[in-house]
Amino acid sequence: MLNIQIPTFGINLILGTDGQTVISSLHFTTSYSVADYNGYRPNQGPESPENQFRWLTPEGEAVEFKTLENFSEVSGLEVHGLTVDYDVFEDLQKPIHALVKGMPSPVYHAADLNFHLNPMGKAVDAGIVIPNVNDGFNGEAPDLGALEVDGPTVIYGVRGLDPDREFYR
Numbered sequence: 001m002l003n004i005q006i007p008t009f010g011i012n013l014i015l016g017t018d019g020q021t022v023i024s025s026l027h028f029t030t031s032y033s034v035a036d037y038n039g040y041r042p043n044q045g046p047e048s049p050e051n052q053f054r055w056l057t058p059e060g061e062a063v064e065f066k067t068l069e070n071f072s073e074v075s076g077l078e079v080h081g082l083t084v085d086y087d088v089f090e091d092l093q094k095p096i097h098a099l100v101k102g103m104p105s106p107v108y109h110a111a112d113l114n115f116h117l118n119p120m121g122k123a124v125d126a127g128i129v130i131p132n133v134n135d136g137f138n139g140e141a142p143d144l145g146a147l148e149v150d151g152p153t154v155i156y157g158v159r160g161l162d163p164d165r166e167f168y169r
Contacts, residue, residue, distance in 0.1 A: 068082075
């Protein structure tokens with residue numbers, strides 16, 4: 001019998017914005033849960049916690065780790081996980097935090113952001129095939145994130161709207 005483990009949490013790009021939170025808090029409470037093939041950019045701001053990865057073990061113990069490598073060694077999760085930065089994208093900058101504490105940060109609209117991957121970035125060909133999700137990939141393996149380099153435009157959500165007329169602003 002062929003035993004293939006497909007991540008229950010995989011091929012994502014999770015990029016911190018240097019805030020006051022951990023970058024990953026995985027509350028997997030089974031010994032058979034799988035998280036792998038994700039890319040993480042830990043928070044690096046002055047108020048960011050030292051430990052960026054939190055894991056709830058199958059025994060119910062909350063454990064924190066400073067690096068993805070430490071997290072992977074102890075948990076057995078994210079064996080193929082990567083530490084990335086904003087340069088995995090063609091042209092996407094880290095969001096701006098409010099300059100004054102208590103003031104809101106700027107509002108970003110998805111249509112104004114470029115989530116296309118940098119063809120030379122670490123996220124290219126770094127994923128795993130998830131049947132019916134990314135099995136039409138280009139290159140040696142699927143890319144991390146929602147968009148495949150040189151792939152067709154993916155449409156999520158409502159279809160048939162006028163692409164020149166934004167519906168959410």
